[in-house]
Amino acid sequence: MSAPLGPTRVVVVGADAAGMSAAHQALRTARRTGRELAVTVLDRGAHTSYSACGIPYWMAGEVGSGDDLVARTAEEHRAAGIDLRLGVEVVAADLRGRTLTTGTGEVVGFDELVVATGAPAVVPDWARRDDGSLHGRVGVVKTLDDGAAWLDRFAAAGDDAHVVVVGGGYIGVEVAETALRRGLGVTVITRGRGMSMLEDELSDRVNAALVAAGAELVLGSEVTGLDLDGDTVTGVHWDGGSREADLVVVAIGILPATGFLDGADLPMAANGALRPDPHGRVAEHVWAAGDCCEVRRRLDDQWVYRPLGTYATKHGRALGDSLAGGALAFDGMVDTAITRFSVGEVHLEIARTGLSRADAEAAGHDPVALLTEGTTASGYMPEAEPIAIWVMADRTTRRLLGVQVVGGHGAGKRIDTAAAVLWAGGTVDDLAWMDLSYAPPFATAWEVLQVAARRVAERL
């Protein structure tokens, strides 16, 4: 390859967490390494760098304005020297010829391509009109426009509205919280047992909290269709039942937006997700990060699809740095995640890290797991709230394999300590005996996470 004349043309497709982290870091690193970069970012939408994770809380009325969710505006990106072009959809790529084609037929050349296209929500056929658009009062929760539409729908539907949430994952639970906090009726319908990223002992507790907060749960059921009044939903049918509904939230997952790469010879999962290395490299001159990618789980060296904002930002940053001659790496993850369900008196913090029992068995481990109940603070303190911690370790190597937590205020972020042990490849004994902080408002003298680990250690 001959040296390019002029600056290296970096074209980033997608202007959210991964893409903009990559763009900014590339420019920062280039100043250090002396590379000359011309960074262009294309996005089919109208917004940049917003927190999709914050949308349920905006919908709940806790966040003042959608603008609050925008970390950096288009103007701020441009001021940093990025040629940001919004409303530009990339529909095809010629990786050999190093060109992209946009929806309007424009051809954009690149030296380095960064794919950060994210993943739109999956919308089942029953939710769509013939023209592909969604029925009235049916929506997803993915973009700022979705959030704004939901605020309008809530206002129009009134205080007696009943919301059916289809999907029992993180988004499903968060939107159920949103609707319950608004005082609306809520039904959650899910194919599985709800919060399937947790072991049964813990997802049962989340389900109980949903019910305690007034939600109706329909588990193990698939939605089969809607009742419509003209074009607007009035009810939902599932295999085994039906009910009236004023609003329907579809939260059954998202799919990588990599269709424009069809036919390209790139490492890709069955769902279309790319598999970049720790530096974000997918192929020569092609990079990727964020929700359009799988991430490598260090514990069992498996590629898994975990479209989380924190991976997008970290991998994007490593990508931008590496592209500009740096060496930063996003060296995989340990499958950590957190959410909450908090309505009135019901407050549950929900977190996981590491392998599930099924993951561990698939990886050839001999897992020993135990659920431990305790309190988030010394039992005699007013701060003490119940917490349940599931810990799993390998019988032979004693390595910590996974930890899951469901509990009151202060429970959730305890998962980070377990994640740090997993990151280091530590044992359940490390977790049980290491030096964690204790004072009565914060913990028991043996921190409950360590009691949970110790009880497993005693059974190996």
Next chain:
Amino acid sequence: MSAPLGPTRVVVVGADAAGMSAAHQALRTARRTGRELAVTVLDRGAHTSYSACGIPYWMAGEVGSGDDLVARTAEEHRAAGIDLRLGVEVVAADLRGRTLTTGTGEVVGFDELVVATGAPAVVPDWARRDDGSLHGRVGVVKTLDDGAAWLDRFAAAGDDAHVVVVGGGYIGVEVAETALRRGLGVTVITRGRGMSMLEDELSDRVNAALVAAGAELVLGSEVTGLDLDGDTVTGVHWDGGSREADLVVVAIGILPATGFLDGADLPMAANGALRPDPHGRVAEHVWAAGDCCEVRRRLDDQWVYRPLGTYATKHGRALGDSLAGGALAFDGMVDTAITRFSVGEVHLEIARTGLSRADAEAAGHDPVALLTEGTTASGYMPEAEPIAIWVMADRTTRRLLGVQVVGGHGAGKRIDTAAAVLWAGGTVDDLAWMDLSYAPPFATAWEVLQVAARRVAERL
């Protein structure tokens, strides 16, 4: 040594966290290993297994009763097969002859001695009457009896009382919180700059919070004497000033209760603290754990005096197990601690782990440290509160050396994640890039602890 006739006589001196953890664990392990143990516990006081750390919260009125602080009663210990003798003070030991002498002249023989005598509060001469007892309305905060006496004193002194707290460490700050929560006037007098276990940038924030909550601070000053009305305190003098006082709390430290071992050839620090190995062994047939001991800091292999309840329980448990033929070990610590200062609108969580800058320099490191400010949750969430995080790493090895945190709700327990990295000997890059949990109510997309680490990593 010939095999003993009958069970091994284990005598534990001290019936609080370390001693009772050791006693119970020894009996548990003995059932597994088939050892025959006769466990006797002697304590000069009237209470067992109480949370000294909880006493300030009991004094504040947050804990209903002193009994709530008792983890296990004397009856429960006896029911577990422990011969518990309260009100028995050990005044001398003959380690060669394997006997103890009590205050009443009784001689108690042992095969294995466990020293878990703790550490009474240091009381300066100015606080004492000629007979050694404390002046009226002057007290320490160490035992359940102390706590009960304070509740009486608070009740007698009335709502307008002014409390002078001598000492600006953990206990000093906690007692200041107690008195302020009770609506009393508070002055804190300390020799140093207050919270000297923190770097200046952070202890300054604690001082500012104390002042914001209405306390008067007298830094860098030593108390020189009291004004007395008859036998009762009415004022406090220090080098540079004086003020009226209705109550005086002495919280300037504690000293290991190892006087009865004077003359024994045991590894002992200048303050009289013992130095047991990870199994609690001090010498043949002599074991120790808890506040009468120093603990080994793994990071620089130094013995330091850190009389904390969590070390007492962990080391006691390892001791009991090892004494009965097990292999559990308390393999040192990384100098983690936490407290809070919470009065009205002022809520600060305060935590540290690892080395101070001075420690690091003494250990030959080339430390790079930086303070980072951020929020405990995504900035747009109502849960977001300010947090300041100090991170220090070694320039050459990039190893994480220390982390300190001062911030709002949820700030404090973040220290555990840093402690886990220190425990594993990880780098500042590990902390910056590892997989910690993110959701808007709990963190920013780059967890603030990781941002703080990343900023240091960028400067190495």
